[in-house]
Amino acid sequence: MGKIIDGKEIARQIRLQLREEVQTLVAEHGITPGLAVILVGSNPASQVYVRMKKQACAEVGITSFSHELPAETSEGALLSLIDTLNNHPSVHGILVQLPQPAHIHPQRVLEAISPDKDVDGFHPRNVGLLAIGAPLFRPCTPWGCLVLLQTSGIQLDGQQAVVVGRSNIVGKPMALLLLAEQATVTLCHSHTRHLAELIAGADIVVAAIGRAEMIRGDWFKPGAVVIDVGMNRRADGTLCGDVAFAEALPRVAAITPVPGGVGPMTITMLLKNTVIGAGRCVA
Numbered sequence: 403m404g405k406i407i408d409g410k411e412i413a414r415q416i417r418l419q420l421r422e423e424v425q426t427l428v429a430e431h432g433i434t435p436g437l438a439v440i441l442v443g444s445n446p447a448s449q450v451y452v453r454m455k456k457q458a459c460a461e462v463g464i465t466s467f468s469h470e471l472p473a474e475t476s477e478g479a480l481l482s483l484i485d486t487l488n489n490h491p492s493v494h495g496i497l498v499q500l501p502q503p504a505h506i507h508p509q510r511v512l513e514a515i516s517p518d519k520d521v522d523g524f525h526p527r528n529v530g531l532l533a534i535g536a537p538l539f540r541p542c543t544p545w546g547c548l549v550l551l552q553t554s555g556i557q558l559d560g561q562q563a564v565v566v567g568r569s570n571i572v573g574k575p576m577a578l579l580l581l582a583e584q585a586t587v588t589l590c591h592s593h594t595r596h597l598a599e600l601i602a603g604a605d606i607v608v609a610a611i612g613r614a615e616m617i618r619g620d621w622f623k624p625g626a627v628v629i630d631v632g633m634n635r636r637a638d639g640t641l642c643g644d645v646a647f648a649e650a651l652p653r654v655a656a657i658t659p660v661p662g663g664v665g666p667m668t669i670t671m672l673l674k675n676t677v678i679g680a681g682r683c684v685a
């Protein structure tokens with residue numbers, strides 16, 4: 403029977419550590435880390451995420467600056483707010499909650515955030531730095547996946563890793579992070595042929611697809627390690643991942659559950675990036 407990787411507990415431990423780091427920054431340098439969160443419009447799921455981020459900041463002692471703007475806010479007004487926050491000395495991290503209204507160009511917004519405050523790691527400069535192996539900020543979800551593997555003592559060096567999903571926010575940066583840890587990485591997507599065979603050869607599988615339980619338990623090599631990023635809602639309202647968890651559990655060495663695996667790590671790594679950003683301001 404595989405081990406269940408407890409993302410909630412690992413996230414809790416990291417947040418305790420972050421709390422201490424924040425206390426040290428305040429006591430020794432007079433710096434309180436600050437995270438600005440911008441939400442344009444009133445998407446209910448985004449409102450929940452923004453509230454969770456604010457609560458998480460409060461928990462570790464980070465000051466959150468919340469900017470909840472009406473849906474009709476112009477792109478110019480948003481860019482001007484970002485410019486103000488780029489120059490605000492108490493703000494060490496800026497994030498614009500996705501998705502944004504259709505009249506706002508997402509790439510223009512990403513590029514407006516100072517790379518030094520880009521705690522999501524989505525600015526093209528930060529994407530490039532990650533690609534050349536010199537990251538300034540690692541994107542939160544894939545970094546959270548990597549930390550789950552590392553904290554669980556999983557060997558990465560020389561291992562065969564298969565990442566399913568090539569989005570800019572999860573799959574692609576995940577592949578780069580695993581590559582930097584000396585894994586041999588195969589990046590799969592919707593045009594990949596023979597996905598089951600590729601997964602059968604993998605020591606580590608990261609699933610970031612968005613299709614409920616698409617990866618079946620018998621696809622895995624016995625003893626594989628599985629990180630399931632997927633968050634899908636079943637018809638009965640319950641959540642599930644991209645992997646058929648109950649089928650996979652008896653076969654694999656370790657696997658993350660959904661919920662309670664990758665999810666709690668994403669916001670935790672956002673807090674960590676904000677503390678790192680603040681730490682860089684120490685004279």
Ligand code: NDP
Pocket residue numbers: 543566567568569570571572573590591592593594597610611612613631632633634664665668
């Ligand atoms: P995207 O929709 O941006 O990307 C999905 C990827 O899956 C694409 O690259 C797509 O391929 C690939 N894909 C789709 N169908 C198949 C298939 N049949 N076989 C192989 N690959 C396929 O999703 P995200 O990366 O944003 O998110 C992925 C999942 O992770 C979602 O369930 C999302 O909710 C969850 N998520 C969870 C987070 C957390 O904190 N727990 C954070 C972020 C995401 P192609 O490029 O060819 O279209």
